[in-house]
Amino acid sequence: MELNPGQHGIKLREIVFIRHGTTAWNLEKRYLGHTDIGLLPDAERELALLRESISAITWDALYCSDLLRCRQTMQRIAPVQAGQAQLDPRLREIDFGQWEGQTYGQLKDNPHYRDWIDAPQDVTPPGGEPWQTFTARIDSFLTDCLLSASREAYSGENMVPAIAVVTHGGVIRYAVSRLIPELGFWDTLVIPGQAIKVRLEKSKNSWVSNRVSFP
Incomplete structure (x- = not known):
């Protein structure tokens, strides 16, 4: 994906990717994609430091x-x-289809699952979302909302626009790997309730991206 800013884009912007807080399925290490469950009851306490x-x-x-x-x-x-x-x-997580709610222990002897672990780009969970569909929608979001927006799209409160994206672990890993090409999908560790900041800077006709400390 070319990181090309619009003609009237601004020269700097900072994106803070935030993974949602912990759910029961996160604790139980179950695959959680499109299943729509809420946070644990102690989410207020868990997210207090990030909120501050x-x-x-x-x-x-x-x-x-x-x-x-x-x-x-x-x-x-x-x-x-x-x-x-x-x-x-x-910004939804990938849809794991029939593997939603299952654990590694439940799936590890399934040959289809083993093939998916080895090559998720080539193998799709039964009833789930193909990798190409997952990545295409995130690429679309990055282009439309983070890389092409002009100054008018933001409130103008900050000299460097500050943008928050609250989403899921797989989405953050992929987005960071696209914005910072030297990072692979698995190079970014992201835990529930964690924030990761990426700074975009316009250089000629493209965006140069790097991860910076947060806060």
């Missing part, structure tokens, strides 16, 4: 997966601005 770390930020744009666990996370970490968030189904 971003409390002074006025977000120029907020994007959020439309699934419940992400919407609940947004409400807890940015209660004042949560109502301004744009819900986008392109």
Whole structure:
């Protein structure tokens, strides 16, 4: 994917990718894609540190997966601005199909599952989402919302626009690998409730991206 800014784009922007808080299936290490379950009852406590770390930020744009666990996370970490968030189904986790809710232990002897582990780009879970469909919708989001937006798309509160994206682990891994090409999909470790910041800087006709410390 070419990281080409629009003709009227601004020269710097910072994106904070935030993984939703912990769910029961996360604790049980079950595959969780499109199944729409909420956070654990102690989510307020779990997300308190993250909420404090971003409390002074006025977000120029907020994007959020439309699934419940992400919407609940947004409400807890940015209660004042949560109502301004744009819900986008392109930010959903990959759909694991018939493997939703199952664990590695339940699937490890399934040859189809073993093939998928070895080559997810070539093998699709039964009834699930092909890798190419998953990546295409994230590429579409990155282009439309992060790489092509002009200054008018943001509130103008900050000299460098601050953008929050509340989404899922697989989405963050893929997005970071596309924005920072030297990073592979598995090179980014992202745990529930964690924030990862990427700075984009316009250089001639393309965006140069790098991960920076957060907060």
